[in-house]
Amino acid sequence: MIALTHKPHGYRILAMVVWVTALAAFSGSTLAADPKRVLVIDPYGPGVAPFGSTLSEFRNVLGREYGERVEFYDVSLDRARFQEPEDDEVFVAFLRSRMAARPVDLVATVGGPGMDFVVRHRQELFPNTPTLFIAGSPETVHGGLQQSNVFQVTTTLDLAGLVKGMLQVLPQITNVVVIAGASPLEQLTAEDCRRAFQPLTNQVTFTWLTGMSLDQTVAACSNLPPQTCLLHTFFLVDTVGRPFERNEPLRRFHEAANAPIFGYFESDLGMGIVGGRLYPDLQLGAEAARIAVRVLRGEDSKSIPLRLIDPTLPIFDARELRRWGIREGTLPPGSTLHFRQPDFWERYRWPIAGAATFFLVQAALIIGLLVNRARRREGEAAATLIAEISSKFVNLPPGDVEREIMDAQRRICGVLGLDLAGLWQWSDDTPAGLRLTHLFRTDKGPKPPDPMFAQEHFPWLEAQMLSCRTVAIPSIDELPEGATRDRETFRQFGIKANLTIPLAVGGESLLGALGFNTTRSERSWSGRLVSRLQVVAEIFANALARKRGDELLRDDEARLKAGTELAGLGYFEVDYGADRCFMDARFQQICGNPPGFREGRKALEFWLANVHPNDRQRVLDERQKLHDGSKNPISAEYRYLHPIEGEKWLDHLAALAAHRPPGTGVRTFGVIRDITEQKHARREAEELRGNLAHLTRVNTLGALSGSLAHELNQPLGIILSNAQAAQELLLQNPPDLPEVQSILADIVAADRRAGDVIQRLRALLKRGETSLRPVAMNEVIEEVLQLAQADLIDRGVTVQRSFAPDLPLIAGDRVQLQQLILNLILNAAEAMVGNPSGARLLQVRTSPLGSAVRASVRDQGTGLPPDIEKLFQPFYTTKSQGLGMGLAICRSIVSAHHGRLWAEPHAEGGAVFHVELPMANDPNAR
C-alpha cells in the first residue's frame, strides 16, 4: 500500500502515475491468462542432430506464431548415449511430479525413442494432454495410440535415394565412404544405411567409417582415393562417449576431406555438405510448431490429420559445388542452390557494388587514359610529323617542293594508316583544271592513267575544290547523287574512304589539291584529323605557290636578261646598306672592270672614278635623288673613261628597288648603255641640221632678196639723195648751211638704219644653236612682217594682223622663230600669186591657248594638197626653184621648241598654218 501523505501537488501526480503503472503491471501479470505450457521431451539431449535443430526450430516458430507467451519445459532422455530403458523410471518420476505441480497444455516429443517413451507412459503422465509426435514412424503412433489429442508430423527418408542423388550429381563416384559415430543411435543408423544401400553395392562400393574416434575418422577422410565421396550421417559421440559440439565433427571432416561430403540432414546444408534431397529436420520443427499453435488454440485431432512432409527438394550448397567442380547442369531439375554468390552478394552488395563501381571507374579511367595516351601518341606522332614537315618546308628550294610533298604524304600515310595519297596541281593548259602529278600508294593497285585530269575522273570533287571546300568521305557509298562518276573512279581504284583538301593560298585561286584515301576499310575522318591535314595542305599550298612564283620570277628574270642582252644593256644592282653590288657581264664589258673590282664597294668606286670629272657632279646629284627617296627613276648621260677603250658616252638609268625591308639601306638597280656612237651620230645630225638650217636660211634669205634689197636700198637711197642734195646746196651762193646740217643728220640716221639691217641679216645668217629664251611672239611676227614688207607689197599681198594682247611669253629662239614665221609668210604670199589683186589677203593671228601660244598664218591661195603631211616632208616643193626644205625646216624648228606645226584647209579657200609653242617656264619647255 502506498501511503498517501500530504505531499505537494506535483508530487501527488507523480505518485499516482507510478501507482497506476504498477497496478497495470500487476494486473497484467495477475489478470492476464496463464501462459501455455509445452513439455518437450527430447530423447537425445540438447543439440543432438538432427532433432536438436528440429526442436529449436519448433520452439522458435511456436513462440513466434502463437503470439502469446509460451513456456517450454524441456526434458532430455539422453538416449543418444544411454540406451537403457530402465532409466525410464527416473524420468517418469520426475515428470509425474512435474505434471502435478503444473500441468501442461501440450506435450511434444521427437524421434523414435521419444515416441516410445511417450507411448509407454502417456497414460500415466498425461493422458488427456494433447501430444504431438514429431518424426518417428506413423505406425508407432497409430498403432500404439488410437486416441484423440494425438498429433503427428513426420517424414520419410529414402536412404537409397539419397545415394542415388549423390551419384546423379557425381556420376564418376565409385566409392562411397559412410561416416557414422559410435553411439547406439549412430550404430543404428549405420545399420539402416547398410540395409538401404544394399541394392546399390553393385554400382558403388561402400566403405564404413564407424566406430572410430573423431581424429581417426578425420584422418581417414583426408586420404581418400579419387572418385570417392563421403556420406556423413551422425557423429554425435566419439568412442569414449564424449559428445561433440554441434557440427564440430562435420566441420572437421569438411576441413580435412579430399572428397565431397554428402549429408543427411537439411540442417547440415551450409556446414560443408554438397546437398541433395535431405531429411527435412528444420521443416519438421516448423510444421510441428504450427500444429502446436493450432492445438494450443483449441483444435482437436479430428481437424489435424497426420502431417507427412516430403524430403526436401534437392538443395545444394553452391560453395561445395564450386569446391568440388560440380556443374549446375548436372543437378537434378528443380534444384535450389543455396549459399551461392547471393549470400556473398547480399552480405557485401554495397561494398561489392561500390568496389565494382570503383573498379569500373578505375578501369574506365585507365582505359580512357590508355586510349587517350594512344590517341595522344598518335596525335603526338602526327603533330611531330607536321612540325617536321612545316620546318622542312620553310626554307625549301623551289625545285625540291614536289618531291618533298610526296615524301611528306608517304609519311603521313604511314603515321595515320592511310593507303593512298595524291597530289593534284592546277594546270592552265587545255583542258584547264586539276591534274594528278604525284601518287603514293602502299598497296598494289591499278595504275592511274597518264595524264589524269580531275575533270574527267572526279568532276564532282573538282567542283568542290574550286569552291575551296574540304571533302571528307567516310564511305564512298555516302557520296551524293551528283558524284556518280567520282564513285566509279573510287571503286576502280579500290578506294573506300577519301579526304580531299584544296590547296589555295589565302583563299585565292586554286593551286591544287591533296587527296588521302584508304583501301582497306572505311574511315571516319575526325575533325581533328581533318584540321591537322588542312594545316599540312596550307604548308604545301604555300610551298607550291612559292615555287610557282619562283618559276614566274625565273621566267621574268630570263626575259629581262634576254631583253637587256638584246638591247645591249648592262644591268646592275647596288645594296648600299650591305655594301654589295652586282654588275652583269655586259656592264663589266662596257665599264671595263678589272679583276678585283667586279663586286662590292670596289666595283662601285671604280665606276665612279672613271666617270668624266666634268660630269661626275651631275651624276652624283642625280644619284642623290634616289638616296633621298625619289620614287621616279633617274637618268643621266655622261662621259665615261674606259681604261682601254677610252672615252665613251653612257646613258644611265637607275631606280630604287621596290621592296625593301625597313631598316635596310638604299637598294638601287638599273641599266647602262654605251651611246657613244649615238652621241656622235646625234652630234653629226645636229651639225647637219644646223648646216641645213643655215642653208635654208640662206636660201630663204635668197628668196627674200627682194625684201632685203629693199630694206637696204631704202637707207642707201636716202643717204644718196640727201648727199647729192647737199652737194647742190653747197654750190649755191650762199650755201644754205642749216639745211646742209639737217641733211647730214638724216644721212647719219639712214646709215644707222642700214647698219641695223645688216646686223639683222648677219644674225639671220649666223649659224646658231637653239637657245630658248622668253620671247614675245607678237614682236617676232611683227619684225618678220617688217622684213618681208617689200616682198609682200611686190606681190600685192595685203597683211591683216590680229594679235592677242597680253600674249604670254614663249620659250623660243628669236632667230629661229623669225625664220619660221618668215617661211610661212612667204609661202602664203607665194600661194596667192595667181590670185587677182585685191584677193591676196594674208591674215596673221596670235592667241593664247592654255599653256601655249598659237600663231596662225592664213592665205587665200591655192590651198593644200590632199596629203597634207607631205608638205612637211623634205624635198617637197611646188616651186620650180627651191629645195623644198622650207616646211621641213619649220617642223624641225617647231619641234626644237617643243611645239606643234600643222596645216588645215580653210573653208573659204586657201590654207591656214598653225604654230603652237609652249609658254616660257612651262615644265615641258626645258
Add this chain to the structure above:
Amino acid sequence: MNPTAGIVYLLDDEPEMVKAISRLLRAKRFDVRGFSSVNAFLEACQPEGPACLVLDVSMPELDGLELQRRLTRQGILIPIVFLTGHGDIPMSVRAIKAGATDFLTKPVDAALLIPAVSAALQVARSRWKDDAEVKALEEQEAALTAREREVMRHVVAGELNKQIALALGTGEQNIKQHRANIMKKMGVESVADLVRVTERLGLTRR
C-alpha cells in the same frame, strides 16, 4: 621754156625718202611737192600746168601701177617716173608699157634722177601745150552747130558739096555756107587743115 617749169609731185611711203629726194630736186630748182600718203597726194593733185610724178612703185597702201591707172581714169595725164627698191625686170617692163616715162632703182643717183624728171616735165609741158591747143580746138568745135558738125563730117570725108547736099537732103548752097562757117569757126583755111584739126580732136576724143 624753163626745163624746170612745172610741178614735180613726189610720192613715197617713206617720209625720209620724200624728204631726201625733195631736197635734191629743190636744190636743182624744181618745184617739188612731196607726199607720203596716197590720199593726200590725190587731193592735192589738181595741176594747172604741166606736172610730173616721181612715184615709189612698192607702196603698201597702193600699188604704184594701180595709182597710175587711177590717175589716168581721172584724166590726170601726168607722166610718172617710177622708183623702186627692187630691180625687177618684169615690173619695169610692165610699168613702161603702162606709160611710165622712166623706171629707176633706188638708191637713185641724182645724175639719173634729174634728167628723168626734166624729161618728164618736158613731156608734161608738151602735153600741156598740146592739151591747150586741143582745148582751143575743142572750144571752136563746140561752137559749131549740130548741122555744121554733121556737114564737117562729110567734108572731112572728102565729099563734094553736091554729094553732101544730096546726103543731107539740102541745097548745095546751104552746104557751101556751112562750109564757110565751119572754116571760120575752126580757124582753118583749107580742107586739109580742117582734116588735121578734126583728126586732132578725134585723137583726143574717143
